[in-house]
Amino acid sequence: MLFIENEDSFKVALRNEINFFVGAGFSVLAKDKRGRSLPTGTELVSELCKEFSEPALSSQQLPLVSQIIKSKDRIRFNEYLVERFRVTDYDERYDAVTKFSIPRIFTTNIDDLFGKIYEKPRQKYLNDLVIQGATFRDATAVEYLPLHGSVTYPDPEFTFTPIEIASAFANNPTQFQYLVSCLGKAPTVFLGYSLQDAGALQSLNSTFTNGPQDKARWIQLRESDAASESYFRSLGFQIIIGDTDAVLDFLAKASDELETTEPQTLSPSDFGSGGIPTLQQAAVRPITDFYRGHAPVWHDVLSRRIPTTAKYYQVVNHIDAGRHVLLSGIPVSGKSTILMQAAAYSDTNRVKLFEDVITAEKAEAIVRTASGKGQVILFVDNIGDSVDAIDILTSTPNIQVIGADRSVNIGFGSHRFDAGRFVSVDCSDLESADFSKIFDAIPPAIRLARMEIPQVDAQYNPSVFEFIEKNVRGQKISDRYREVLARLRHEQTEIHDLFVMICYVFSCHAPVSFDVVSRFCRAHGDYRIVYALTERLGKLLSDVDTSDAQFIDLDDTQDHFTPRSTLISETVVQMCRNEDFRRVYLKFHTNVPRLFIPRYSNFRRYGYRSSFAERVFQDWKEGEKFYLKAYTEDRSYFLKQQLAIYLGGRKQFELAFKYIDEALTESRNRNPNIRHTHARLLFDANIEKAVTDSSLRGHLRKSMEILEGCHEYDKRQTNHALRFADQSIKYSNVFPGTEADAYRSKAIGWLKEEIEKTPSLRHAKHLLRQLER
Numbered sequence: 001m002l003f004i005e006n007e008d009s010f011k012v013a014l015r016n017e018i019n020f021f022v023g024a025g026f027s028v029l030a031k032d033k034r035g036r037s038l039p040t041g042t043e044l045v046s047e048l049c050k051e052f053s054e055p056a057l058s059s060q061q062l063p064l065v066s067q068i069i070k071s072k073d074r075i076r077f078n079e080y081l082v083e084r085f086r087v088t089d090y091d092e093r094y095d096a097v098t099k100f101s102i103p104r105i106f107t108t109n110i111d112d113l114f115g116k117i118y119e120k121p122r123q124k125y126l127n128d129l130v131i132q133g134a135t136f137r138d139a140t141a142v143e144y145l146p147l148h149g150s151v152t153y154p155d156p157e158f159t160f161t162p163i164e165i166a167s168a169f170a171n172n173p174t175q176f177q178y179l180v181s182c183l184g185k186a187p188t189v190f191l192g193y194s195l196q197d198a199g200a201l202q203s204l205n206s207t208f209t210n211g212p213q214d215k216a217r218w219i220q221l222r223e224s225d226a227a228s229e230s231y232f233r234s235l236g237f238q239i240i241i242g243d244t245d246a247v248l249d250f251l252a253k254a255s256d257e258l259e260t261t262e263p264q265t266l267s268p269s270d271f272g273s274g275g276i277p278t279l280q281q282a283a284v285r286p287i288t289d290f291y292r293g294h295a296p297v298w299h300d301v302l303s304r305r306i307p308t309t310a311k312y313y314q315v316v317n318h319i320d321a322g323r324h325v326l327l328s329g330i331p332v333s334g335k336s337t338i339l340m341q342a343a344a345y346s347d348t349n350r351v352k353l354f355e356d357v358i359t360a361e362k363a364e365a366i367v368r369t370a371s372g373k374g375q376v377i378l379f380v381d382n383i384g385d386s387v388d389a390i391d392i393l394t395s396t397p398n399i400q401v402i403g404a405d406r407s408v409n410i411g412f413g414s415h416r417f418d419a420g421r422f423v424s425v426d427c428s429d430l431e432s433a434d435f436s437k438i439f440d441a442i443p444p445a446i447r448l449a450r451m452e453i454p455q456v457d458a459q460y461n462p463s464v465f466e467f468i469e470k471n472v473r474g475q476k477i478s479d480r481y482r483e484v485l486a487r488l489r490h491e492q493t494e495i496h497d498l499f500v501m502i503c504y505v506f507s508c509h510a511p512v513s514f515d516v517v518s519r520f521c522r523a524h525g526d527y528r529i530v531y532a533l534t535e536r537l538g539k540l541l542s543d544v545d546t547s548d549a550q551f552i553d554l555d556d557t558q559d560h561f562t563p564r565s566t567l568i569s570e571t572v573v574q575m576c577r578n579e580d581f582r583r584v585y586l587k588f589h590t591n592v593p594r595l596f597i598p599r600y601s602n603f604r605r606y607g608y609r610s611s612f613a614e615r616v617f618q619d620w621k622e623g624e625k626f627y628l629k630a631y632t633e634d635r636s637y638f639l640k641q642q643l644a645i646y647l648g649g650r651k652q653f654e655l656a657f658k659y660i661d662e663a664l665t666e667s668r669n670r671n672p673n674i675r676h677t678h679a680r681l682l683f684d685a686n687i688e689k690a691v692t693d694s695s696l697r698g699h700l701r702k703s704m705e706i707l708e709g710c711h712e713y714d715k716r717q718t719n720h721a722l723r724f725a726d727q728s729i730k731y732s733n734v735f736p737g738t739e740a741d742a743y744r745s746k747a748i749g750w751l752k753e754e755i756e757k758t759p760s761l762r763h764a765k766h767l768l769r770q771l772e773r
Contacts, residue, residue: 002242002250003224006317009216010189010240011254014100016347019188021106025222026192028244030090030113038085038111041194051080066158081158082151085111093248096255098124104143104182109192112152114144128152129178145179183215190219190237191247216313220247233433238313266351266374271366274353274378276343279303291442291468293332293477295565301340307441308345309464310431312338316346319377319402324394324421326383327404329428329760332465332567335404336381338427342402343379350375350400356382357599363389367396377402384409385509385602390417407718407758428760429461438464439471446472460762465567481568482575484540489580494521495536500584502541503572506562508606510599514558519592534561560598582616589626594634604636610645620650637666641677653685672714676723679706683727690734700731704743711750718758721750725767744771 004010027038039047041062048065049058052073057065070077090113098121105114105126118126127134127141128150135141149158219237221228229239240247268275282298287305290296300306311327315338318325327335343354351374353366358380370376376399380386383403393401394417407426410419430438439451454462454470462470469476475483488496501520502512514530523529534541541561563569573581597603608630617623627643644660647653660678667674683703690696704727711720725747732740751768755761 002240002246004218004240004250005238006216006313008321009187009313009317010218010238012320012347013187013189013216014251014254015258017101017103017186019104019106019183019186020097020102021183021188021190023108023190023192023194025194025220025244026107026247027087027109027111027113028192029248030087030094030111030116032084032086033088035089036084038087038113044084047084048080052077078156078158081110082156085109085151087111087113087116090116091248093252095120096248096251099255099258100251102142103186104145106145106147106179106182108148110146110149110151110156110158112150115152118142134178143182147179185215187216188218189240190217191240192244193219194222216316230433233310233431234436236433236437264349264351264374266370266376268351268353270369270373271351271353274355276352276354277302288443288446289564291446291472292474293465293469293565293567295567296337296340298340298344301337301344305441306337306341307434307437308341309334309338309434309437311425311427312341314425315339315342315402318423318425319346319348319400322400323423324400325402326410326419326422326424327402327427328407328410328424328758329426330463330762331406331570332463333428333760334464335406335427337464339379339381339402339404343377346377348377350377352377352379354379354381355386356380358386358389358393360388360392363392367392367399370396370398374398376400380404382409382509385599387416394418394421407760424757426758426760428463430464430467432461435467438467442468442471446474448473460760477567478571478575481571485572485575485577485580489577492536495533496580497584497587498533499537499540500572500576500581501588502561503563503569504581504584504588505597505603505607506566506569507573509602510597510607511560511562513560513596513598515596516592516598517561519596520588522591540564578615585612585616589630604634604638608639608642610642610649613642613646614649617646620647620652623647623650624655637663637671637674640666641674644681645677648681648684653681656681657685672710672720675706676710676714676720679703679710680723682706683730687727687730687734694735697735700727700735703727704731708746717750718754718761718764721747721754722761722764722767725751725764725771729767729770747771 024038024040024044028040030038032038045060045062045065046058048069049055052069054065054069057068066077094113094117098117107114114126118124124140124142126144127138129143129145130150130153134143147159149156217237218240219232220240220242221232222241222243224241229241232239242250277298279299279302282302284299285297287300287303290300290306296306311334315325315327319342327339329335340354343352346352351370353376355362355378358366358378366376366378378393378399378401380401380403382405383390383401384405386403390401390403393399401422403422404427407428435451435453439447448471452470454466456462456466485496485500488499498517498521502517505512505516514527515525517523517530517534518525521529521533523533541563563572576584594600594604608627613623613626617626623646624643627639627646631639631643640659640663644656644663647656647659660674660681663674664678669675680703682699686696686699686703690700704724707720707724707727711717711724714720724743728740728743728747732744748768748771751764751771754764755768758764
């Protein structure tokens with residue numbers, strides 16, 4: 001039985017390009033002229049000790065034994081090895097390697113197994129780099145480098161001992177540089193090594209990983225061992241578990257399944273937007289900006305100064321398997337970074353496009369352009385804003401969709417597309433093996449002297465943001481922007497309010513246009529006033545390039561402005577004092593008509609959330625008036641739902657029920673999110689009163705029944721499961737007994753399902769612990 005981590009990526013590498021790096025364990029199914037299997041290092045020690053009458057050395061490692069025996073009888077030692085490692089017969093499954101795209105083979109073996117294998121195929125030959133040197137643009141050549149020497153050389157010298165290996169590289173540094181260079185050009189699989197080889201592999205690994213580390217590396221372990229797997233993962237390897245027999249079975253089967261790739265007649269330029277820039281085309285900025293908390297830009301990714309994590313390789317494996325993928329997770333967990341890295345680094349002949357927003361109309365255009373012409377991989381950031389386009393794209397066989405967004409945003413829109421077509425990768429937590437890679441990549445000027453692991457709940461690992469913030473010197477991003485707001489508030493109130501407004505709008509998934517700034521500031525379209533104000537904000541803002549795929553849908557006849565990242569926008573809104581935010585919020589909604597707001601359909605979903613109203617309106621009557629005015633301009637039942645939630649928070653349950661009932665009617669009782677809110681209000685209005693009035697128990701049961709129905713028929717099961725669990729706990733506190741136990745049991749089952757799907761659901765785990773007490 002063979003286990004291969006990220007097996008689909010391994011198969012793609014075999015088809016496209018992969019280096020082989022093999023040790024003694026790989027050749028054990030080949031035989032010498034006496035019919036003996038070629039030995040592993042441990043077996044060779046036993047043979048040498050017996051052949052050279054050195055029983056006292058039998059417990060020592062091969063390098064030490066070789067050094068001692070060779071120093072006593074070098075000629076006989078070499079003659080023995082030549083006879084022992086000349087191959088006269090081998091398992092026919094080895095021939096499968098000639099069918100794969102293997103441009104380079106490196107080996108620490110001295111046998112001539114690969115020479116025998118490559119004698120057969122007509123279309124390929126083995127080019128020994130030591131004898132012949134490198135070839136030039138010869139697709140039929142397989143570059144071969146026997147690092148310890150070869151039995152095929154006249155008067156061979158074998159570098160088995162540590163002194164000889166060190167000397168070989170010291171005397172021939174170009175050979176070592178060539179090796180390092182090649183290992184960085186393509187994925188590499190290490191076969192036939194054992195934990196005894198770990199020192200040499202670590203030394204080699206530390207050398208060829210000083211640069212970009214996006215090329216995958218696999219290593220074969222003969223059997224599962226947690227310590228060994230953890231060790232090699234810490235070096236950046238993905239794990240293969242199984243013996244050589246299992247590896248050859250896999251290679252033989254995979255060679256029979258190789259498919260010829262169809263030629264592409266498409267190019268990114270055919271689509272008008274979405275092409276991934278080159279490093280030369282990407283706008284340059286200091287990499288320290290990324291490690292200070294700003295969102296990734298293409299230059300960060302293309303310059304390869306952000307390390308790839310274990311989650312990156314999982315995503316690429318799904319891409320290689322042809323699956324649609326959703327990258328989800330908590331805020332600032334590296335989703336966009338992994339999405340951009342996968343778009344930039346994944347090896348494929350398919351057209352790769354990267355978009356930030358896809359409308360249904362844009363999706364139809366992409367489908368028409370790609371129809372019958374080739375394969376497309378479409379990477380979509382903030383995919384929760386593109387839900388109307390997803391089913392159009394995923395129902396097209398030659399288009400693969402890779403999307404990223406926060407878990408809550410994906411859940412909010414999941415009823416509007418078929419999430420069952422996707423596999424989900426939760427990016428919230430780092431793997432332990434990622435810590436050192438990220439720490440080493442932080443620029444030394446801002447990095448702590450020693451790595452620190454952030455303290456989080458024992459069930460989790462830190463996120464990328466948590467880890468980087470802990471290991472970077474200087475102010476945290478929240479502290480910096482708290483100071484910025486305080487300074488602007490005291491010195492330039494008008495600029496303070498403009499900055500908070502831009503951050504508020506951007507946190508609601510919309511950029512700010514020239515028209516919005518003009519309306520907000522009452523500049524009456526005077527460009528001099530607008531630009532004077534925005535220029536005073538300087539580097540706190542980013543100008544939007546409407547030719548950028550992220551903003552291709554915007555009006556290119558006017559300028560647009562955003563904060564430097566979503567993180568900054570949300571931090572500023574959070575840090576802003578409530579009295580200041582109230583002033584900005586009311587000024588925006590009074591001065592800026594909705595028709596002027598770019599991407600209003602996105603803005604509506606976020607900009608009228610009850611959480612904002614709770615900060616702004618202490619008087620519930622004022623809040624009610626605000627929502628009703630907004631409803632007269634945009635007759636969306638979503639506004640009445642948010643009004644109901646707001647009034648429920650203010651304990652105005654009679655009015656809250658009035659508005660949620662209206663929302664239910666207007667949605668024709670078809671929106672499970674509205675029904676969920678109705679159940680929530682029904683429960684919250686009665687749970688405290690039920691302590692002294694058991695007649696209200698029926699209302700609580702009705703609420704639980706509604707949530708059960710929502711969970712059964714709605715695709716967004718997570719939200720319903722969490723609310724049902726919370727209410728189950730409260731219900732059992734008031735009415736303990738068989739009925740409450742049944743609710744708790746159902747809640748436990750639902751939560752376990754959700755945690756299995758999304759391990760980063762920290763609130764779900766907290767509720768589960770409470771339920772299981």
